[in-house]
Amino acid sequence: MPSVRRKRVNIGLVLPFLVIALAFGGMLWRKYQTSYKIPTAPQTRQQSGTRTVVLFFVADGTRLVREARELESCNDTGACIKSTLAALLSGPLGDYDEALPENTGLNSVRIEGGTAVVDLSREFAADLPSGSSAEMLAVYSIVDTVCANYPQISRVKLTVEGNGSTVLNHLDLSAPLAPDYSLEQASGQAPAAAPSTPKKGK
Incomplete structure (x- = not known):
């Protein structure tokens, strides 16, 4: 036991x-x-898709030509125009020349009805090559780029450092400008169809 x-x-x-x-x-x-x-991981919704824009550069030092570019989609017209012009200022990807002086900066873009007001840095006016042709190509590379991609914009008002009465050596920028597609490369060629509005992601 x-x-x-x-x-x-x-x-x-x-x-x-x-x-x-x-x-x-x-x-x-x-x-x-x-x-x-x-x-x-928390689920975050990311915007997807791209839009195709056309940018106007210079060929042979005498005419404007179009170059297509893929950019991120966006919905706000002012922001879309700003990103499009930023791509224009970055220069061509192909064998074209820049229409704008190298140090040109984009200060702001605002929409006033059917007019886009684009404010540029002082280098735009100060560094432009002499001659009416160079001025025309520089100015209308901006105007045509905006109006060709955004049909709701019929005119572009260019200002320099907020000055709405800027006068270049040969061009008066005090009034809004309508696009001029006659400056394109092929004489007499009809302008290509503009891309869809940014709200549709194109």
Whole structure:
């Protein structure tokens, strides 16, 4: 009988330790699972798609030509025009020449009815090559780019550092200008169809 009592005593001593060990082990296991669980990333909605725009550059130093460019889609007309002109200022991807002075900056774009008011940095006027042809190509590269891509804009008003009465050596910029597609490369060629409005993602 003494041996039986020793077994009962041993079980009675070991059992509480087993319970504690199991409980502690369970806590460690849950902590391990939690630490290695990959958190679910929040779902963010990203705008997708691109729009095609046409940019007007210079060919042979005498005429405007169109170059297509893919830009990110956008919905606000003013912001879309600004990003389009930023692409114009970045220069051509093909074998064309820039119409605008290299250091020209774009200060702002705002919409007033059917007119886009584009404010440029002082380098636009200060660094333009001399000659009426260079001025015409520079000015209408902007005007034609805006109006060809945004049919709701019929005229473009160019200002320099906020000055709405800027006069170049040969051109008066005090009034809004309508596009002039006769300056394009192929004489007598009909202008290409304008892309869809930015609200449709084109």
